[in-house]
Amino acid sequence: MAKVGVFFGTDTGNTRRIAKDITTVLGSAIAAKPVNIRNAGVTELLAYDTLILGTPTYGEGQLPGLSTGNATESWEEFLPKLAGQDFSGKKVAIYGLGNQKSYPTEFADAMIYLYEQFIQCGATMIGAWDTEGYNFKGSKAVIDNRFVGLALDQENQKDLTPARLESWLKMLAKAWT
Numbered sequence: 001m002a003k004v005g006v007f008f009g010t011d012t013g014n015t016r017r018i019a020k021d022i023t024t025v026l027g028s029a030i031a032a033k034p035v036n037i038r039n040a041g042v043t044e045l046l047a048y049d050t051l052i053l054g055t056p057t058y059g060e061g062q063l064p065g066l067s068t069g070n071a072t073e074s075w076e077e078f079l080p081k082l083a084g085q086d087f088s089g090k091k092v093a094i095y096g097l098g099n100q101k102s103y104p105t106e107f108a109d110a111m112i113y114l115y116e117q118f119i120q121c122g123a124t125m126i127g128a129w130d131t132e133g134y135n136f137k138g139s140k141a142v143i144d145n146r147f148v149g150l151a152l153d154q155e156n157q158k159d160l161t162p163a164r165l166e167s168w169l170k171m172l173a174k175a176w177t
């Protein structure tokens with residue numbers, strides 16, 4: 001079984017495409033085939049020692065899901081299932097898609113909700129990312145001047161994504177080996 005589980009939420013496909021890029025960069029021996037979180041159960045996440053979790057931000061700084069107008073259930077509906085689950089000893093990295101130009105005060109906010117929930121479940125969070133190179137005013141996903149995970153903006157900084165992804169994955173590999 002692959003070492004790293006990759007799960008994502010998405011409405012228009014950007015976060016899924018990044019999940020596929022992640023498995024391509026890491027290779028199938030390391031990363032499992034990405035799974036849409038609406039098709040996953042908690043047991044599937046618990047099967048891995050390391051997780052990479054992707055989420056876009058919808059509504060006004062919210063998790064994707066039915067209440068933000070997404071076509072299907074997503075992280076909004078999945079996160080409550082994690083209450084009381086034990087992820088201690090597991091490493092969890094988050095990446096978040098957002099639009100810093102249209103939502104400059106809520107950029108990639110949704111990452112914080114995954115982050116807080118997995119901390120509550122005892123996970124070790126890895127993959128905090130520098131805010132340098134982005135142009136936004138505020139984000140709930142920033143703690144001590146760093147994003148809690150990798151922020152990506154396919155609307156305004158698509159050209160920067162491959163390099164960001166590659167250096168983030170290199171950083172993660174150091175944290176899980």
Ligand SMILES: Cc1cc2nc3c(=O)[nH]c(=O)nc-3n(C[C@H](O)[C@H](O)[C@H](O)COP(=O)(O)O)c2cc1C
Binds near residue numbers: 062103107
């Ligand atoms: C209705 C709507 C609301 C959005 N709200 C936010 C937001 O609050 N913060 C943000 O950073 N991006 C926001 N975005 C941008 C999306 O997160 C971005 O387009 C993302 O790439 C979508 O990912 P997906 O294709 O995986 O669904 C919003 C987009 C839409 C259409």
